[in-house]
Amino acid sequence: xxxxxxxxxxxxxxxxxxxxxxxxxxxxxxxxxxxxxxxxxxxxxxxxxxxxxxxxxxxxxxxxxxxxxxxxxxxxxxxxxxxxxxxxxxxxxxxxxxxxxxxxxxxxxxxxxxxxxxxxxxxxxxxxxxxxxxxxxxxxxxxxxxxxxxxxxxxxxxxxxxxxxxxxxxxxxxxxxxxxxxxxxxxxxxxxxxxxxxxxxxxxxxxxxxxxxxxxxxxxxxxxxxxxxxxxxxxxxxxxxxxxxxxxxxxxxxxxxxxxxxxxxxxxxxxxxxxxxxxxxxxxxxxxxxxxxxxxxxxxxxxxxxxxxxxxxxxxxxxxxxxxxxxxxxxxxxxxxxxxxxxxxxxxxxxxxxxxxxxxxxxxxxxxxxxxxxxxxxxxxxxxxxxxxxxxxxxxxxxxxxxxxxxxxxxxxxxxxxxxxxxxxxxxxxxxxxxxxxxxxxxxxxxxxxxxxxxxxxxxxxxxxxxxxxxxxxxxxxxxxxxxxxxxxxxxxxxxxxxxxxxxxxxxxxxxxxxxxxxxxxxxxxxxxxxxxxxxxxxxxxxxxxxxxxxxxxxxxxxxxxxxxxxxxx
RNA sequence: GGAUCCGUAGCCUAGUCUGGAUAAGGCAUCUGCCUUCUAAGCAGAAGAUCGUGGGUUCAAAUCCCACCGGAUCCA
Numbered sequence: 001x002x003x004x005x006x007x008x009x010x011x012x013x014x015x016x017x018x019x020x021x022x023x024x025x026x027x028x029x030x031x032x033x034x035x036x037x038x039x040x041x042x043x044x045x046x047x048x049x050x051x052x053x054x055x056x057x058x059x060x061x062x063x064x065x066x067x068x069x070x071x072x073x074x075x076x077x078x079x080x081x082x083x084x085x086x087x088x089x090x091x092x093x094x095x096x097x098x099x100x101x102x103x104x105x106x107x108x109x110x111x112x113x114x115x116x117x118x119x120x121x122x123x124x125x126x127x128x129x130x131x132x133x134x135x136x137x138x139x140x141x142x143x144x145x146x147x148x149x150x151x152x153x154x155x156x157x158x159x160x161x162x163x164x165x166x167x168x169x170x171x172x173x174x175x176x177x178x179x180x181x182x183x184x185x186x187x188x189x190x191x192x193x194x195x196x197x198x199x200x201x202x203x204x205x206x207x208x209x210x211x212x213x214x215x216x217x218x219x220x221x222x223x224x225x226x227x228x229x230x231x232x233x234x235x236x237x238x239x240x241x242x243x244x245x246x247x248x249x250x251x252x253x254x255x256x257x258x259x260x261x262x263x264x265x266x267x268x269x270x271x272x273x274x275x276x277x278x279x280x281x282x283x284x285x286x287x288x289x290x291x292x293x294x295x296x297x298x299x300x301x302x303x304x305x306x307x308x309x310x311x312x313x314x315x316x317x318x319x320x321x322x323x324x325x326x327x328x329x330x331x332x333x334x335x336x337x338x339x340x341x342x343x344x345x346x347x348x349x350x351x352x353x354x355x356x357x358x359x360x361x362x363x364x365x366x367x368x369x370x371x372x373x374x375x376x377x378x379x380x381x382x383x384x385x386x387x388x389x390x391x392x393x394x395x396x397x398x399x400x401x402x403x404x405x406x407x408x409x410x411x412x413x414x415x416x417x418x419x420x421x422x423x424x425x426x427x428x429x430x431x432x433x434x435x436x437x438x439x440x441x442x443x444x445x446x447x448x449x450x451x452x453x454x455x456x457x458x459x460x461x462x463x464x465x466x467x468x469x470x471x472x473x474x475x476x477x478x479x480x481x482x483x484x485x486x487x488x489x490x491x492x493x494x495x496x497x498x499x500x501x502x503x504x505x506x507x508x509x510x511x512x513x514x515x516x517x518x519x520x521x522x523x524x525x526x527x528x529x530x531x532x533x534x535x536x537x538x539x540x541x542x543x544x545x546x547x548x549x550x551x552x553x554x555x556x557x558x559x560x561x562x563x564x565x566x567x568x569x570x
Numbered sequence: 571g572g573a574u575c576c577g578u579a580g581c582c583u584a585g586u587c588u589g590g591a592u593a594a595g596g597c598a599u600c601u602g603c604c605u606u607c608u609a610a611g612c613a614g615a616a617g618a619u620c621g622u623g624g625g626u627u628c629a630a631a632u633c634c635c636a637c638c639g640g641a642u643c644c645a
Contacts, residue, residue, distance in 0.1 A: 027588055034592085043590050045628065055628080080628095081591065297573085297644050339574060340643050366576085367642075374641090399610070419610085430596095431583060435576070436641065443581090447610050449596045450583080457610050465607050506587090514584060517595080528603090528612045548607095570610075 003498070004086055005029055007069040008040055015066045016047060035488055038076065038083030045080060055080035088487050092478040092547075095494040099550040106500070106557035107150025114153035118321055119145045121333035122251060125162045126238035127171040128193035128377045130245050130385040132439055133335070133368045138251040139428035140365055141333040142563040143509035150561060151504040156325060159253040160317070161242075163235050164260040167196070169216040172230055173209065174199035187386065189241025192234050193377075200378040221307060245385050250421065250563055257317060264308050265316040269352065270301065278351045289348050299344045314345055322356045329359045331507065336364045336434065363507050366436035383441055392420040392445050399447060418565045422452030425564050430513045450517050452564055455555060458520040460570035462552035465532050469545050476543040485526045489547060492519045496554045500561065509562060516558040523551045 009025040016025070025042070032041045044055040044062070051058055056079055063077035071094075074085040121141025124130055141157070149155045174195035175182075184191035203209045219227040246252070270287055273279035279287050279301060287302035301312055321330055332342065342362035349357035368375065375382040397416035400407065407415075423445045430450060431437065447453040481490065496515065503511040532544040556566040 028590095030590075032591070033594085037591075041591085043629095045590070048628075079591070295573090299644095335642095336575065337642055343574090364575090369641090403608090403610080435583085438582085443597085446597075449610095451596090451610085453610055454596095457608080461608055461611080468607060510584085514595090517584095521595085524611060525613090527607080531606070533607050570608075 004071055004091065004494070005040065007071055008042075008084060011067060011069045012042060015062055020046070032081070032083060035484060037078060037081075039086045039487075039491065040084045042082040042084070043080060044082060086487075086491070088481055088490070089479040091494060092481045092487075092490045095490055096476070096478065096546050096550045099493060099553050100546060102553070106497075106553075106561070107152070114148075114151070115328040116154045116156070116326060117148055117329045117331060118156045118158050118325060118327050119148070119331045119333065120158040120160055120257075121145075122159045122246075122253075123162060123334065124159075124238075124242050125165075125167055126192070126235045127167040127196045129187070129189040129238075129241060131375060131377065131382040132385065132388060133375065133382075135249065135385050135388070135424060136365060136368050136428045136437060137333055137335070138246075138249060139425045139563065140363065140433055140509060142251060143429055143512075143561065144331065144333065144363065144504075144507050146561045146563060147500060147504035147507075147509060147512070151501055153504075156327075157252060157254045158257060158321075159255075160257045160259065161239065163239075163258045164220070164231075164263060166213060166217050168231065168234070169213045169220065170199040171196040172227075172234055173213050173216050174202070175234065176230070184237055187241050187244065188237035189239075189245070190384075190386070192238045192241070196378065197380045248389055249385065259310075259313050262313045262317045262320070264312075266301075266308065266312045269315050269319065270312070273301070273348075273352060276352075278348070289344070289351075291344060291347055294347050294351075296340070296344055296347055299348070301348070311341070311345060311348075315348065318345075318349065318360070319354070322354070322359075327356070327359070329361065330356075331361045331363050333363045333365065336366055336436075338362070339364055361507070363433070365433040369436060369438045371438075371440050383439065388424065388441070389420060391441075392423055393417055395445070396420040396423070396447065396453075415567060415570065418567050419447065419453050419456060419570070422456050422559075422564045423447060424452075425562060426452030426455065426513065429509050429562050430517075432510055433508060452559075453570075455516055455520050455559055455564070456567050457570050458523055459552055459555040459559070459566045460568060461527060462523065462548050462555065463568050465548050466545065466552065469533050469541070472542050472545060474538045474542040476546040477539045478543060478546075480537075480540050480543045481547065483526075483530060485522065485529055486544075486547060489519070489522045489526055489551060492522055493550050493554050496558065500558075512558060512561060516555065516562075519551065519554055519558070523548075523555075 005026060009022045009029060012025050012029075013020065013022045020028075028042060028046065030041050030043070032038050044058040047058050048055050053061075056077075059077035059080050059082050062082055063075050066075060066082075068075060071087050071090050072084050073087040076083045076085075119141055122134055122138050124134060145155045145157050171192055172195075175192075178198060179195060199209065199213070216227060220231060270279065273289065274281070274287065277290075279289050282288050282300075282304070285304040285306075286300050289299045289301050291298050299311065300309065301315065303309060318330065321327060334342070339362070342364075346357060346360045346362075349360060370381065370383065372381065393416050396419040397412055400412050400415055400419075404412075427445060428437070481487065492515070496519070499512055499515040503509055526547075530544070532548055533541060535541045535544055559566045
């Protein structure tokens with residue numbers, strides 16, 4: 001389907017002649033600030049020098065000469081702008097009939113033409129439970145995966161568990177000292193996390209605990225049997241706990257990697273790097289990647305004692321990813337504090353000559369802050385993921401009870417869960433991924449205004465109309481959609497696939513979030529201004545029902561792409 | 571010390587990549603609207619030196635430079 005914009009650009013190219021080609025014109029065409037002005041606009045300033053005329057006159061002249069494209073009904077010169085109006089009925093027919101035919105899920109999974117992409121997200125540490133930061137990470141990771149999937153790519157969702165290192169040793173040490181033999185008496189990842197907090201509490205009085213933890217890590221390095229047994233036991237507790245949280249939140253993974261499995265697996269890479277003089281050996285024996293000529297600080301890739309650090313494991317894991325899974329692209333959903341790290345990592349891949357180096361992308365997102373500042377898990381000042389879901393769920397349940405006291409307990413719980421998750425996820429996905437997010441547990445999660453529940457509510461309203469209307473007897477007549485608000489809705493529905501495409505290409509789910517808010521707002525205005533079931537004629541009822549159905553389809557599919565459930569009743 | 575990101579009404583954000591018409595929403599405040607399809611909604615009022623200063627341009631929230639403030643990372 002040729003887009004309206006392209007149709008317009010083709011005609012403008014002919015009318016304007018020389019200077020500008022279609023590609024230029026496409027970037028110049030814009031949407032006027034008020035819909036009354038028109039649906040598309042062409043500012044004539046750029047033509048002024050070549051035509052040696054004032055933009056206002058050019059607009060006037062073009063408005064008289066131009067031959068309108070088939071989908072357009074009117075062109076008006078407003079000052080220096082050429083404003084075009086689309087033919088409502090034909091766009092409505094085109095858009096709505098196309099949407100209504102697509103009863104199924106939006107998009108075309110695995111069309112075969114797309115890329116094979118791995119999206120790595122979440123990346124928990126096994127010394128503590130998941131917190132709001134992970135929820136932002138997971139929300140973005142899932143949304144991006146869904147967007148890529150819907151736009152024809154094969155997506156592999158991966159979770160890299162950071163299951164080794166000094167942080168785990170701290171939890172292990174505290175457990176050895178103050179919890180030895182105890183079994184989890186609460187959610188098992190929380191049980192493990194408590195010992196991490198306990199360690200950090202005691203280390204203030206007793207700094208030698210740091211030394212003991214390092215000693216434990218040494219023993220782990222040396223494959224001490226008892227230490228490995230404890231490590232495995234506590235990691236299992238942690239990961240079992242994560243799995244419950246993921247299930248509740250709706251995070252899915254196709255594959256799990258563990259950092260420990262790639263620990264010290266980069267020996268060949270290190271050797272190659274040394275031979276090709278991309279790496280060099282420091283005086284103390286540490287291996288360093290020479291990046292200073294590439295406007296980056298040098299990066300240690302292996303410690304003086306020969307042990308791996310995080311980047312060493314990433315070197316090995318990434319090579320494994322691309323080779324084993326034959327990826328065309330790999331995306332890391334990781335916080336912005338790692339921006340430099342990923343620049344260095346990708347530059348090292350590039351220098352080592354991996355041709356997939358250019359297909360590595362860091363989807364950087366802003367940090368989540370609490371009113372008291374940065375979260376510090378060592379001090380326990382974090383918003384726990386499980387606690388948050390539970391408290392928002394309780395809040396949602398209260399709201400439901402207020403509205404529908406007679407509703408069954410089971411239905412109440414079901415709805416409360418869906419609404420709470422929508423509130424949390426949409427809060428994470430509404431804003432630009434790159435921006436830091438200041439999270440205030442008391443104020444941040446509302447069910448009103450620009451929220452997930454608002455979108456769910458709008459969907460439920462639309463579905464309610466469709467339920468009450470029953471079966472249509474008459475065919476829609478798209479010429480009957482004459483109101484401005486109807487036209488606005490049609491154009492928003494029309495734009496939905498394009499927005500999804502762009503959000504997928506730029507890895508910016510918030511573009512979709514914003515579009516859904518606009519669509520919902522337009523639908524609610526429509527809902528209040530005009531009657532559907534009680535409209536003047538049978539034909540108008542049928543036509544508006546088609547509009548309602550198409551809107552509900554956009555909302556449902558849009559929400560699902562954001563990994564948010566659309567609920568039929570609310 | 572160096573690098574990167576951010577700064578838009580009391581608060582939270584969209585718009586910045588790709589410059590274009592009166593800077594667009596939400597929260598909070600105020601006024602209306604439930605005997606018509608779900609009021610978690612709608613309509614309206616009020617609220618902005620787009621951090622500051624300079625530059626480029628017919629045109630700057632948007633591009634460039636400097637500075638201020640905040641965050642992050644590196645040493």
